[in-house]
Amino acid sequence: KAGVTQTPRYLIKTRGQQVTLSCSPISGHRSVSWYQQTPGQGLQFLFEYFSETQRNKGNFPGRFSGRQFSNSRSEMNVSTLELGDSALYLCASSPVGGANTEAFFGQGTRLTVV
Amino acid sequence: GENVEQHPSTLSVQEGDSAVIKCTYSDSASNYFPWYKQELGKRPQLIIDIRSNVGEKKDQRIAVTLNKTAKHFSLHITETQPEDSAVYFCAADLGNEKLTFGTGTRLTIIP
Numbered sequence: 633k634a635g636v637t638q639t640p641r642y643l644i645k646t647r648g649q650q651v652t653l654s655c656s657p658i659s660g661h662r663s664v665s666w667y668q669q670t671p672g673q674g675l676q677f678l679f680e681y682f683s684e685t686q687r688n689k690g691n692f693p694g695r696f697s698g699r700q701f702s703n704s705r706s707e708m709n710v711s712t713l714e715l716g717d718s719a720l721y722l723c724a725s726s727p728v729g730g731a732n733t734e735a736f737f738g739q740g741t742r743l744t745v746v
Numbered sequence: 747g748e749n750v751e752q753h754p755s756t757l758s759v760q761e762g763d764s765a766v767i768k769c770t771y772s773d774s775a776s777n778y779f780p781w782y783k784q785e786l787g788k789r790p791q792l793i794i795d796i797r798s799n800v801g802e803k804k805d806q807r808i809a810v811t812l813n814k815t816a817k818h819f820s821l822h823i824t825e826t827q828p829e830d831s832a833v834y835f836c837a838a839d840l841g842n843e844k845l846t847f848g849t850g851t852r853l854t855i856i857p
Binding site: 636665667672673674675676677680687688690722730731732734735737738739740 | 752755777778780782788789790791792795797835837839840842843844845846847848849850
């Protein structure tokens, strides 16, 4: 069974631009969560999607948004990029999501904003 | 507020010695506590987890202990090996249907 796949692996963007990241979950997994990882801050929860609906949201500004498609693939969008958005963005999938089950992470997309 | 505190942030131990990482959490309703290991340049992977109905769980050289009264849980790695070098994250379900992660511990095993 293929693991969680994130594309692209690396991105360099300029301040003010927008970016879209993609996550393909493990086959059969209906929940996709997104995290921002920065040195010293650990993994900060962005949001969770389940069956095409946002089920939970972290404390990030509205510039961060996401969606999920009928095949459970998910995209995350960041608009009006700021230097502080530079981070590793990880997605994780699980069969039914929530907080009481193992999350399977992708390799991440490393975003650099210059 | 909702948070999980993790200590220490860095830890170096001699190969063969034990390593202990501790986390405290804020919500007494929490009942799921996983630990993830992230090797350099790789994805985080679950190594062990514990639920609130047990106090300790072991899997070969790793173990996790949970003290619900004190609201803390710890990861214990015995007979450390070079491949144990990684960043370790604890996490807890703080009753809000999402996992809250600690800030991570960079463990270095000295040969």
